[in-house]
Amino acid sequence: MTGDRGKERRVQEAVRRHGRERAFAEAEHVISALLADPQVQQAGAQVEAAETELGTEVIRHANASDWPGVASIDSIAASGDDARRASIRRWCEQGLVLLAEDASGPLGYSVLEYTFFEQGFITMVMIAPTARRQGVGARLLKATEAACTSPKLFTSTNVSNHPMQLLLQRVGWSPVGLLYGLDEGDPELFYLCPGAQPRGLVEAEG
Incomplete structure (x- = not known):
């Protein structure tokens, strides 16, 4: 009898698992069909056009084809x-740019980038002249x-x-260190993202 109960449980589990897989497959099919619907695609295009018209700002990862636009600002x-320009092109090609x-x-x-003691480091922040002081x-x-x-994360x-x-x-962001020697007469001030706590200000000479 014990063996029969174990077999029965396995059968029930298999049935439930099959039911879940079938439900997921059906849901995926419905979503795919919905996204392929011309009316849904048209509605999405209208929303995108409306956002563009309103000047909605988006931040995304730049790709290799974005580098001329990035360089222009x-x-x-x-x-x-x-x-x-070569650096910007390389950054975009490597997927390091948020645009x-x-x-x-x-x-x-x-x-x-992650070249600063294997920690995140913001190598560059550049804002277009016409977009400054707007957040x-x-x-x-x-x-x-x-x-x-x-x-x-440092910068x-x-x-x-x-x-x-x-x-x-x-x-x-918190100042955590000062480095001399990179630019003559103009030390580099390092900052730590507020998500991490600094251990104290460090001064170093290069």
């Missing part, structure tokens, strides 16, 4: 700096923080770059 690349854009085009971008930088920092997969800026320092302070 980078003041150094736009001035004809080939090295910066903020609306109907008018690119508004700003950030670059997230784009703060939203990019928040989006980059959300995209970071390491326990800590740095020159001591002379007061706008970037004010932006970082406004979104809660």
